[in-house]
Amino acid sequence: MLNIKADFKIIVAILIVSVILGFSYNFFREDGLPLLKKKETIETVSIDRLKNDNKKVQALKVDEIYNLFEKNKIIIIDARDEWDFKDGHIKNAINIPEYNFEAHKQKLDEFNKTDLFVVYCADPECGLSKKLVEKLHELGFEKSYIFQGGWFKWLEKGYPIEMSVDNE
Amino acid sequence: MNNILTNKYLILLIRIVLAVIFIFSGIEKISNPSGFSEAISNYRLFPLFSVNLIAISLPWIELVVGLLLLVGIKIKENVLIINFLMSFFILIVFIALVRGLDINCGCFGTVNSQKVGIFKIIENIFLLVGGILVYKSNIIHLTIFDK
Numbered sequence: 353m354l355n356i357k358a359d360f361k362i363i364v365a366i367l368i369v370s371v372i373l374g375f376s377y378n379f380f381r382e383d384g385l386p387l388l389k390k391k392e393t394i395e396t397v398s399i400d401r402l403k404n405d406n407k408k409v410q411a412l413k414v415d416e417i418y419n420l421f422e423k424n425k426i427i428i429i430d431a432r433d434e435w436d437f438k439d440g441h442i443k444n445a446i447n448i449p450e451y452n453f454e455a456h457k458q459k460l461d462e463f464n465k466t467d468l469f470v471v472y473c474a475d476p477e478c479g480l481s482k483k484l485v486e487k488l489h490e491l492g493f494e495k496s497y498i499f500q501g502g503w504f505k506w507l508e509k510g511y512p513i514e515m516s517v518d519n520e
Numbered sequence: 521m522n523n524i525l526t527n528k529y530l531i532l533l534i535r536i537v538l539a540v541i542f543i544f545s546g547i548e549k550i551s552n553p554s555g556f557s558e559a560i561s562n563y564r565l566f567p568l569f570s571v572n573l574i575a576i577s578l579p580w581i582e583l584v585v586g587l588l589l590l591v592g593i594k595i596k597e598n599v600l601i602i603n604f605l606m607s608f609f610i611l612i613v614f615i616a617l618v619r620g621l622d623i624n625c626g627c628f629g630t631v632n633s634q635k636v637g638i639f640k641i642i643e644n645i646f647l648l649v650g651g652i653l654v655y656k657s658n659i660i661h662l663t664i665f666d667k
Contacts, residue, residue: 358596374580389572
């Protein structure tokens with residue numbers, strides 16, 4: 353039986369053509385990707401000096417969040433799923449899982465669009481809080497920020513936490 | 521083993537299945553570039569600056585190779601590319617699994633959110649085996665089923 357081997361010149365040609373097609377398509381596409389992906393920096397702001405011209409997602413510092421939390425001036429939202437929330441969450445936080453936003457968004461009905469919100473998820477690397485804040489902005493809750501350090505940072509600081517009771 | 525390699529209908533079937541999967545996968549990823557870019561980032565394997573380069577080129581490699589394979593052009597070469605891609609995918613999914621990353625595999629962009637897991641690896645192994653069979657099969661099926 354003939355043992356036909358692959359022609360590597362053909363393989364290289366196929367790959368080159370595909371890559372050229374890919375970059376060409378990306379170039380002409382309206383929502384094409386930037387060639388060099390950069391880390392999105394999220395600006396940290398303070399309640400005293402809020403400014404948000406272009407509706408970017410901004411972060412609040414953990415200590416400021418804690419102060420507001422103590423004075424009951426901020427609503428804390430946990431963007432993780434129900435099971436993580438149940439295992440432990442920031443005291444008085446409400447759970448709006450980002451993966452299932454539609455099912456939980458009615459929890460926002462009791463609040464005003466002028467209320468102050470901060471959203472957190474597991475750690476500085478997770479992206480759920482940013483996505484949830486974007487959705488909150490879309491719904492008109494403009495004073496929504498992220499708590500970048502998340503659950504991890506809150507625990508590190510030893511701030512108040514709680515777990516869900518069974519019938520929640 | 522020889523039976524499998526000489527059964528031209530089986531080989532054709534595997535070839536078409538592989539081709540369709542890759543065409544579909546390529547199209548899904550092309551239709552949602554930022555979603556695919558994010559899926560790649562989630563693996564935390566590649567330097568950040570390279571992620572979009574992959575997100576831009578890989579889907580088109582899949583699409584072109586899939587199409588060529590479907591019509592039967594340069595079957596050996598294209599199925600070899602597919603086999604390398606499948607091996608690569610198996611490897612990165614395995615690494616993600618070992619590291620405990622609970623992420624979407626990004627196999628079809630982010631539309632059908634399939635998670636990284638042992639089943640994904642098993643699926644991919646089946647596809648790789650199929651691809652190896654097609655590669656090793658020396659039937660001159662190019663002339664019969666070629667378009």
